Amino acid sequence: MRRWLPFPLVAAALLAMWLLLNESVSPGAILLGGMASLGACLVLVALDPPKGRFRRLRVVLGLAVKVLAEIIRSNNAVARLILRPGERQRRSGFVLIPLDMRNPYGLAALACIVTATPGTVWVEYDSTRSTMLLHVLDLIDEAQWRQIIKDHYERPLMEVFE
Amino acid sequence: MTQAAELPAWAALLAALLLLLGAGLTLTGALGLLRLGTFYERVHAPTLGTTLGIGCVLLASMLFFSVLQTRPVLHEVLIAVFMVVTTPVTMMLLTRAALYRDRREGNDAVPPAPSAIGAARPEG
């Protein structure tokens, strides 16, 4: 099983992509897509990516809902900031946040979540001190941002990936 | 707009609303590119268009073609997935490139490199 299907999640995602591109679920499309995704997974074995684990689907779903709500909320907030007439007192700046998470996949997911949310951009990660640098458009309280990142995103991601 | 006449009213209204919302958010993001003062502020602006902006237009497109062809047309999901995966990567690469350039020029407005080794390291 492990030998023929080394990355079941990747294979399933590739098959889904193939079916969406072809816009059909006919047996031929499934067969061809299955073969293509299996071949791609065998190539992935040769690349030898670092081992990762992915579990607790319920946490993942909860996190996805939370991220979507946060994206909608901050879209509204950033649009207001841009459209507000005239300059006003707004401070944007960098925040240094210490992280407990070490897993590369978890860190990548955290980076994508933070950057996809308008108003915050992940700038860099220092692996020797395990701190991340965050840029915030409307920075009011630095301690509050540390709390938000740790509680809302880092803890569920650690449950999923570590 | 020849096909739009065959669309039921609720679908046409919903699609119109989603289209206007998506285009408006994308325009707001582009305006932010003009209005905001520094590069690090401007980097936040296009995110409006790449998250909800394109998301709303994709939803409108899915709704329009699904109702029109009376079968689920879902391939727009692919664009959404690609955007979700690729946009953060480009934004991060670009921000890091800007930070690297600013640090190399000794710009005071950016935080210093985490460690001297980290700054001099060829890969990063």
Added chain:
Amino acid sequence: MSAALLGWSVLLAQLMLGLAMACAAFRVLRGPRAQDRVLALDTLYVTAAVLLLVFGIRTGSTLYFEAALVITLLGFVSTAALAKFLMRGEVIE
């Protein structure tokens, strides 16, 4: 009635997206620094993809979808390459 409303919304959306592309193009020309231009170019790509999707709704053809998909993929690759170039001065090392 609702069809006319959708038609007008599509037109308005196209106008707004065109204006957004003009803003991004202005930032590409204006700069001031290379990273600003690359950021604006990336915005230009994404807006073009959105505009193509709206064109698809206007004409009722799904052909535009493929074009939008290709634009988003090419935009990603080119922006990543340009960012890499800004950092190192060369794309492939």
